[in-house]
Amino acid sequence: xxxxxxxxxxxxxxxxxxxxxxxxxxxxxxxxxxxxxxxxxxxxxxxxxxxxxxxxxxxxxxxxxxxxxxxxxxxxxxxxxxxxxxxxxxxxxxxxxxxxxxxxxxxxxxxxxxxxxxxxxxxxxxxxxxxxxxxxxxxxxxxxxxxxxxxxxxxxxxxxxxxxxxxxxxxxxxxxxxxxxxxxxxxxxxxxxxxxxxxxxxxxxxxxxxxxxxxxxxxxxxxxxxxxxxxx
Numbered sequence: 001x002x003x004x005x006x007x008x009x010x011x012x013x014x015x016x017x018x019x020x021x022x023x024x025x026x027x028x029x030x031x032x033x034x035x036x037x038x039x040x041x042x043x044x045x046x047x048x049x050x051x052x053x054x055x056x057x058x059x060x061x062x063x064x065x066x067x068x069x070x071x072x073x074x075x076x077x078x079x080x081x082x083x084x085x086x087x088x089x090x091x092x093x094x095x096x097x098x099x100x101x102x103x104x105x106x107x108x109x110x111x112x113x114x115x116x117x118x119x120x121x122x123x124x125x126x127x128x129x130x131x132x133x134x135x136x137x138x139x140x141x142x143x144x145x146x147x148x149x150x151x152x153x154x155x156x157x158x159x160x161x162x163x164x165x166x167x168x169x170x171x172x173x174x175x176x177x178x179x180x181x182x183x184x185x186x187x188x189x190x191x192x193x194x195x196x197x198x199x200x201x202x203x204x205x206x207x208x209x210x211x212x213x214x215x216x217x218x219x220x221x222x223x224x225x226x227x228x229x230x231x232x
Contacts, residue, residue, distance in 0.1 A: 010058045013072055017211075018051035021134040032115065046131075050138050057142030064072045064150040068142065070210040080212065088205055088213030092220030095201055099194050099225045106190040107229040111128075119230040125223055133219035139198065140183045141206040141214045149207075154166035176203040 025046040029039035061068030071081040107116075119125050152171035159167040180199030187195040198221060206214035 092217030096224030
């Protein structure tokens with residue numbers, strides 16, 4: 001994994017994530033008929049944010065002893081795609097169904113951002129799901145969760161020789177809970193519980209199977225929920 005995490009490869013991968021997020025943000029702005037200047041600023045901002053947090057997150061993930069990225073962890077691409085499907089996309093669909101069953105009644109809550117309630121087609125749902133999935137996973141899972149995990153593992157490393165299982169579990173649990181709380185606090189009041197539970201699942205997916213799986217899971221959950229809630 002050390003060779004896979006060399007700076008050039010990390011920067012290339014982070015740039016690819018940033019470019020995808022910027023393109024998705026641009027398409028979202030065009031779809032919302034935003035002012036071209038504002039749309040341009042959004043594209044640049046999204047690229048810089050994802051590139052910065054993505055690159056830092058990948059280096060911190062390496063120090064935290066988690067994969068960070070399947071494609072940078074020297075796996076065969078077929079194995080990586082299988083893991084993304086099994087540990088990312090499919091659990092994301094389950095999360096989307098759960099969100100639909102429990103939070104369908106709040107889909108028109110005044111606390112929700114207007115962009116979600118303005119969804120009128122599959123394309124709207126696809127673009128919004130892609131933008132949120134890419135950006136939020138890079139910030140909250142790849143960067144924040146990795147940073148918290150790194151800090152807690154350093155804090156509890158002295159317990160390794162005494163209680164090895166405890167020293168292995170507590171840092172991960174604390175990082176999952178705290179990063180999920182931060183993630184939920186970004187969302188609306190009505191969506192806090194769903195965001196926290198979703199953050200816990202997506203955090204576990206990230207630790208287990210890399211940022212690609214977390215992005216796939218987040219996208220799948222949002223796309224299913226938005227499509228079922230606003231297009232049905």
